[in-house]
Every structure is written in C-alpha cells, then in structure tokens.
Amino acid sequence: MGEYPVYDDGVYDAFDVRDERFRAYSEAIAGAAAGRVVLDIGTGRDALWAVAAARAGAAHVYAVERQPDAAAQARRTVSGLGGRVTVIEGLSTAVDLPTRAGVCVSEIVGNIASAEGAVTVLADARQRLCTTDCLWIPFRVQTWAAAVSLPAGGRLLASESLPYVEKVFAAVGRPFDLRLCLGGPAADLVISSAAPVESLVFDHRRPPPDADGTATARLTVDVDSARMTGLLLWSRIAVSSAASSREIDSLTGDTRGWAPVYVPLDPTEIRSGDHLEVTFHRRTSDDGIHPDYHVSVLAPSVEEPLVWSSPHHGGVFHESALHRELFPS
Template sequence: MLPFVLFPSMGEYPVYNDAVYDGLAAPDARSRAYDAALRAAAPGRVVLDVGTGRDALWAVAAARAGARHVYAIEAAPAAAAAARAAVDLSGFSRQITVLEGWASHQVLPVRAEVCVSEIVGNIASSEGAIPILNDCRQRLCTPGCVWIPFRARTMIAAVDVGTPSLDPSCRLLMDRVIAAAGGASGLRLCLGGPAWSALVSSPAVVESDVFDSRVLPPISDMSVEVELVAGKATGLLLWTRVAVASSGREVDTLDGGTRAWAPVYLPAPLAGRVRVGFSRRTSDDGVHPDYLLTVDGVTVWRSPHHVSSSSRTP
C-alpha cells in the first residue's frame, strides 16, 4: 500500500502561509475554470471578490477580463496589505479597490453584478461560504448577480489507507490551527497521497449548495443520511467538488487537477452496508459550521469549528 500522511485543514482558520498561497496561485484546472468564468461574466460589470487573498487572484483576473470595477474584500490584515501590493503591481489599481475586513462589515457604493469567491473549504462549506455569500446576496449584490462558483459539493466515501502518519513538517502549523480553534477537539486532518486509489466504496453526496440568483439561497444548517457499501475500510473521506460555472466539468479534489483543496480523513473502521449521517450546524460565531458524522446511528466524529469556553474541558 502506498504511504499516506496527515496534515491539518487550514482554510477555516487564519493560519495561511506563503506555501498555501503559492498552491492557490498555481495554474491548474481550478484556475482555468475561474478565468473562463470571469472572462464570460465580468466584462463591463461591477465585480465583488470575497476573500481575495494575498495575490488578489480573481480581482486581477476580473479586471483583466474587462470589469468596470472590482471590490476585493479580505479579512486578514496582512493578506489585505499584500493584495494591495499585488493590485498595484498588476497595473489595475484604478479598477480594483481592496477593502480590509469581513464582508459583513462592508458597504459598497454600487451593488455588484458578479460575485466571485473562493471561500470553499476542504469540506465545501467549512470556510463559512453559505452565511457569508447569503449576506452578500442580500446587501451587496444585484438581484440578477452572476455567482462564481455556481455550486460546491462535498463527497464522502469509505477508504482503506492503512495507518497514515502525521507529516512532521506540519507540526508547527498544527499548533497554530489548534491555537486558532481553541483546542484539538474534532481536529480536521487532511490526507496526503493518492487518495482516489484508497476508495473502497462508491462516493455519495453529503453537501450540494448552489449559488445562483435564480434559486433560493442555500441554508446553513442541514442533515443528510447516505448509504455506503464498502469493502474493509479504515475510515471515511470527505472531499470537495466545485462547479465554477453552471456548465462545464466540475473541479474535483481527488483528480489531481488542483492543490487548492485536500480531502479530510477520519478514522472509523467499517465494512459492508452502512448508513452514514452528516450534519452541519452554524457555530456560535455565526459563520463557520460545526460537523457531526454518524455510522449506523453512532457518532464517530464531532468536529466543531472552535472549542468554546463553555464546552472546553481539561
């Protein structure tokens, strides 16, 4: 069996480093899909970029595609400063305004006609895309706004990965994630290695959230139960598939076409026909979801976004 390693899921927490941003900036199937969607939607329109990041990737791409103006929002102060520098370097500083802070705190002079974001997590909803984008839809965007991405899904399957080890180079990053979460309870660990080769069941969909002005906005809290028929498995794998536009191929975490997302692994030995329950509930910060997974009615994984003072134990 090929060796697998574990490393912490980072997108939900303010612990991004240059290595993460370098991965996001890499040319891949995801970046090509975003570029194509912006070339189709942005010309002549006002664009909102939510979570623009260190390189203001999609803000610059929208300006290059001919957007009338781009408002690029970034919550992390250091990333916002780097985004301003990237915009200046791009030559589009007159077309792009970088706004520092949470999207919920922003007011735009005009409503956006296109909203682009990449606040899609390793579990699709984990970075708080649903409440954040629903708020943008209500306050910052036009009724007919074009949404990029169009849909984000989370898949689940049983896998056999043996006994994966913690990537030793990630220990410092692990400490930063634990500090940001307030504890290690329900820590989300991603699987490094050829995860597609470890599947021992067909995949099922546990999240499917459509961002489209023609339909009702997705709801934050939900539960679903799916059936998996597995060979001998060491655990379950959750991963993201993103339809950047309403037509065209999905970008799949497992197909090797992007480094933007990684599959989340949880050990839960199982075999045969099992019922897996997946639920998400918005945490007390009003943005990020907490997750619960059951197998045949028994809780196997409880993963809050952060450990609150009221729930923390020795």
C-alpha cells in the same frame, strides 16, 4: 486550515499554481466580468480573481480580504490597474460597498465544501452586497463521502503541516482533535460507492442554501471484504454553470487547493454489497459563520452507529485513536 486565519506566503504560493482550480476560475471570470461590477470575497495576497476580472473588462472590482497583511499586499498588486480595483480590508460580512455587484467571485470553499463559511458569507453577500441577478462564481459546491480502509502504521503528520497545526491550536486557544486531510493517492483507499452529503447551489433563481442542514447518503461496499476505518469527505466544485465548465473533483483532480478529509471511525469489518447509511449534519457554530459537523454511519455489522463530531471551535483533544497516535505528547 481555511477555517482559521492562518494563511501565509507558503499557502498563497500554492494558490498561484496554474492548476485546474486556477484555469477554471480564470475561464469563468473571463466569461462573466465584462461591463459588470465584481465583488471578490477573500481576494488573498495576490488578488488573483480581482486582477482577472479587471483584465476581463469589469466596470469596477471590489476585492475584500480579512487578513491585513494579505490585503496590504493585494493593494500593491492592483495598483497598476488604473484604479479599477478597490481593495477593502475586513470581513465581507462587516463591510459595505458603494454599489451592488453583478458578479460575486469567491474561493472560500473548504475541504468539506461549507467549512470555510461559504453558506453564511455568501448569503450575507446576496442580501447586502449583490444585485438580485448576480452571477455566482463558484456556481455549485458539493461534499462527497465514501468509506475507506486506511492501513495501520506508517501514518505521519506531514512535516510542512506542523507550523499550521500550531497556528490552528493557537487560533482556537488550545489543542483539539482537528480535521485531518490525507496526502498521497487517497482514492486508492476507497472501498465503497461515493455519494454527495452536501450540495450548495449559488444561483439568483433559487433560494440561498440553508445554513444548517442534514443529509443522508447510502454507500455500497464494492470490495470483497475490508476493515472500514473511516470515511473520506471531499469537495467538488462547479466553478460556473456553463456547459463547457469542468467540475473540479478534489479527490482525483489536479489541484493543491483542496485535499480529502479523513473521518476516523471505530474500525468495522464490512463485505461486498453491504449498505452503509451516512447521516451528515451541518450546524453553524458559535461564531455565526463556520459550521460544526456531526456524522453518523450505520453498518450491518454494528448495532450502534459509528459517530464523528467535529465542532469548529475545537471539542476535545485525544478522543480519537488517530489523534492520540499523531499527537503523542
């Protein structure tokens, strides 16, 4: 959902939960904000990180939010903080600040880490809105991949997701094979080793991550034999570079902020010790912010690579058997 402007109270309520995501961000902000100008990109309805930064003694906080209703509510939320937080409505890529920020906080990390546009949005902030020695929260986001076997049957769209599916189709202008996340204990379905296919580090001492990129990963099957039905892609978030900071793993972690993306592939028999070569392409889409993805997988039992394409602005509808099953009409 985060790729599309479909946030509502139900989503913002989920972000308010005092979970691993909340604790990691709160600790990182408490350690970085004092005395500095802070930019909070995508402050959301409750301006969580802007309030945390002001309470931690930030010199000033600029909180930018693209959704007008959320920006208006955020402005009400920060009104009791003595003018130390300025809420700016708009896309961060289209606003200017009166002064550059020394800390940039954002939580525009997708279920595929780059999917909400973090690479392009934070590159723009680095160039125009932040100081050259800016501290970045989060510090590193990654996408990991592993092979999975999803049992046939019993697969349903979660009923609470249906209004958002409609909104995503409306945002794109038509139905398409949208990215799907697995609920439930997805880690139990994994049948191979796991490896990163994206690793995006935000650090003033290094060049910014490239907007477009290709990575390959080698996975080793670690069950006797199985029917591989697809891959899981999930994010890992190192909120701060401090040694004490724990990395959030969205596959196993205690957070509702993210869920693993299921990549359906043509089912393929695989055996223990087989190597799978995963190639992951990220390319900025036609909106200049959100990436399109293309994944291909080579397995010993297939001659042609198994492929998955997931453009940001849709692509086709009903191409995958899973989408035909879940969206019968």
